[in-house]
Amino acid sequence: MVKNETVPATDSLPYKVVKLATDMFARETGFSGPELHSIFAEYTDVLGPYQGWGGGGMSRWQVFDTGLAALPLEQQRAFLFELCNYDGPIRHGMPTERQVERLRSLLLADGTPGAAAAGEGLAKLEDWQAVAKSWGAALTKVTTDPDGAITATRTTLESICKHICDERSVAYEDAWDLARLYKTAAAAMEISPDQHTEQIIKQILSGAATVVSGLAGMRNALSDAHGRGKGSAGPAPRHAKLAVNTGFAIAGFLIDTHIEKPARPA
Numbered sequence: 001m002v003k004n005e006t007v008p009a010t011d012s013l014p015y016k017v018v019k020l021a022t023d024m025f026a027r028e029t030g031f032s033g034p035e036l037h038s039i040f041a042e043y044t045d046v047l048g049p050y051q052g053w054g055g056g057g058m059s060r061w062q063v064f065d066t067g068l069a070a071l072p073l074e075q076q077r078a079f080l081f082e083l084c085n086y087d088g089p090i091r092h093g094m095p096t097e098r099q100v101e102r103l104r105s106l107l108l109a110d111g112t113p114g115a116a117a118a119g120e121g122l123a124k125l126e127d128w129q130a131v132a133k134s135w136g137a138a139l140t141k142v143t144t145d146p147d148g149a150i151t152a153t154r155t156t157l158e159s160i161c162k163h164i165c166d167e168r169s170v171a172y173e174d175a176w177d178l179a180r181l182y183k184t185a186a187a188a189m190e191i192s193p194d195q196h197t198e199q200i201i202k203q204i205l206s207g208a209a210t211v212v213s214g215l216a217g218m219r220n221a222l223s224d225a226h227g228r229g230k231g232s233a234g235p236a237p238r239h240a241k242l243a244v245n246t247g248f249a250i251a252g253f254l255i256d257t258h259i260e261k262p263a264r265p266a
Helices: 015-025 033-040 060-069 073-084 097-108 113-122 129-140 146-167 178-188 199-222 237-260
Strands: none
Touching: 015 060, 015 073, 015 097, 033 060, 060 073, 073 097, 073 129, 097 113, 097 129, 113 129, 113 237, 129 146, 129 237, 146 178, 146 199, 146 237, 178 199, 178 237, 199 237
8 A cells, every 4th residue: 555655634534533533542442552653654654663662752542643644534434444343463452342333334424324224233143254354345445445345245245145044044055146145045034026915015125136136247347356458447436335335235134134034943
């Protein structure tokens, strides 16, 4: 990643986002001074070498705020998303899951509201780490890596369908495409269009299946899943936002249904 040398960012995240992130990663919980300098050194040189050993240097929260403010706005978002998924050494411990989810929600509020709403159900499920990982990847890459965001959205939906099938003892094959996985998971929860007689319900459920097929096609045509020729143009952030918001609306529907309609005893 290209470093931003010493010029402060001209735009910044809302105060409540910065305050929450600072409280999480540079106060009672979070990184030590040397750790913060090391992390920010990958993005910017604005902090310079660590000066805290002999006293007189900036406090941890000042280091965090200064380093964050030096990054362009979209890089600030990406950086904080990465911290939410951080699993390396951290001197004062990770913040609580509630704080992490709150920060994610605030970061998503103006760009991917569909994902923010859908995430409420995911937080209730245990042993869904694979889904959470691809979920986080999709959100992190919306503006910085639209190709990757589209690919990660499809991966998220595929993982959700497989988790649902696993927990409902429904057989599937790893090689199945997204459309077939979705159809199998939907049938297992009785939300396939042909399992309902009321026309409006059938129409809505048919629309959901159409969205899934569209996302699969979008991923094949626009994402980084396949190589491109010299004249091919990649997707813009708006395409990634469309994929994430629509994909995660379906993801939230699947997860909520899975939670609210437990598998029937065999």
